[in-house]
Structures are given as structure tokens and as C-alpha cells.
Amino acid sequence: MPKQMHYIDLRSDTVTKPSAAMRAAMAEAEVGDDVYGEDPTVNRLEQLAAEICGKEAALFVPTGTMGNTIGIKVHTNHGEEVICDSRSHVLDWELSMMAWFSGCLARPIQTEHGLLTWKEIEGVRRRKGPHNAPTTLVTLENTHNMFGGTVYPQDVIDEICLEAHECGLKVHMDGARVFNAATASATAVSRIVRDVDTVMFCLSKGLGAPVGSMLVGTADAIERGRLYRKRLGGGMRQAGILAAAGILALEESPKRLQEDHRNAQLLAMRLSQLSGVRIDSGTVQTNIVIFDISGLGITTAEFSRQLKSGGVLANGISSTRMRMVTHMDVLREDCERAAALSSEIATEIVTELSH
């Protein structure tokens, strides 16, 4: 059999493979039936996640999408409105789950960097009336994926939570990458999420676990959430095998996220020097680099194809914007290689055009 080509995979931080330590922990994990609440490793993971977030309880779910789905469900009733950013994951990448499962209408707000402010929320909030379904929930995405991993300033989150609660609204944070936000802002996760009602974060992205996300909040929200998880088919039995990797991910991985952020900075810096490529370096605060290649005169699909033939995987997020995501399975030299290859592709196009 031909040896499998080794690609530098910058498509997402979901592509990380479990470390040897994780595999060992998984092999040795003590397990039980988690639907009966009897898996000691899952219980330990849930307790650890709650502690790290400074909340009462946590729920281990198979995916971030399920965590967001349950987070939205526990705070809403059918026929209500949920405010979110217009390019948020809950709106664009979860198959309309907010409508399908919770029966809610998303009320998106266009933003410059994916970050909402209370003023904008206040502007579109609807009160119950003869013609209006009430807004009952605000969702915040931190870091914001499609805007290049942008991080909410803490005072903005604090103000949104304070004012929202004052009006009887709940706040759910899609914190798929909240540990990246914590690293970038040198703020504890517990401080970031102090006032939100629930937060979802992924173990399976920058933290490097093979599978799983956590939904964290009050004991009451999580108790109700547990039933929705079962309804959605997320009752996972001897899930301690997976939770064991999740525990290591929480204990060990946050320490090294800074390295991913430095690698993203390097990529952004190099890419910004290419003619035909536009990048707002100020938005590269964590491990995601989004850049516009419309100046090159080729589509992102073509750019991806050429990168792939040079051994680098990266996807377009539109016909003109590419995304590269750093993570624990790419080294600094891999990022240098990806930047150099991008430069070769760009230069070749520019040369061709001038002939």
C-alpha cells in the first residue's frame, strides 16, 4: 500500500488526533453506565468542567452542536426569539437547529467582528405584544469563528449579561473556543463566563480530545438539559472512555494554546505581505486566520486545490475568503511551509498575469 501522504492540516482545530497520554488514559478509564449516572470518569469530567467555569453543574455531550442546541432549549419556549450575530455558528452551521428543535426564530445582528454590544441587542429586542414574539435569549460566540477567532472584551460581556438579566433575558455563550479566548485575554474562563447562564465549550478542538463538548450552567439548567440530551440520542453509556481524554484535555491543553496563537500570528504576518491577499491582522487574536484572496483572481476552491497539491489543507469559507486554523498537531515550521506555499501560488499567478 502506498504510504499515506502527510498533509499539514489547517482546515480546523477539530482535526487533532489524541496524544499518547490521552490514548493511555482512555484505555485505563474506569467506566459505568452514564445514563444511570454511574460512569465515574464522566462524573469527574463534569465536575471538573463545572469547577473550571465556576458554575454548579456540567453535562458531557457528544458535540458542540448538541451543547448549543440544549443550551438554547433550556432557556426558551417555542415561538420566541433568540438574538445572535449574523454569522454565528448557531445560525449558519447547525442546520437550523434553533428552529428545528427549540422552535425559535433567530434575530441576527450584523456586526463588524462578530461581537455584539448591549446597545445593538437593545435595538432589536422584542417585547411580547399582539404582533411580536418576545426575545428571551441572547447568544454570544466567543471566540468568533467566522470573524477570525475574535475575542469579546470582558466589559462588553459583563454589560450584556447585566442588562439582559435586568430585562429577564438569558445569555448563552457559544464558547466552543472559550479557552482560546481565556489565553488571549489572560482571563480565567470562570471570569469570562461568570455572568452567563450557560456556556458550551468544545473538548475536541484546540484542547485536542477526540470527541466531546461540555454544557455548563446552573444545577437546574443542567438537570433539564440531561433529559434533552437523552431525547437527542446523546445518552452515551460507558462514555468514560471519551471523558478520560476530556479530563486530560482540560488539565493539560490550555497551557499550550499560546503556541497556537503565536503560530497564527506568524501565518497572518506572512500572508499579509502577499500581493493580492488582504488580511485584517488586528482580528487575528487567537488560532484562526481568515484572509481574502480576491486580489489573486482565483477562487478559494482553486487556491485550496493548489495548496493541497503542495501538501497543505485549508478551506475557503466563501468564494473569496480562506481560513487557516492552528492547533497542537501543526508546528511552527508547518505554518512557515503553509505561508511559503501560499506565497509561491500567489507569485505564480501574478507572474502569469504579467505575461
Ligand SMILES: *Cc1c(COP(=O)(O)O)cnc(C)c1O
Ligand atoms: C465547532 C463549533 C461548534 C460546535 O461544533 P461541533 O462540530 O458540533 O462540535 C459550535 N460553535 C462554534 C463557534 C464552533 O466553532
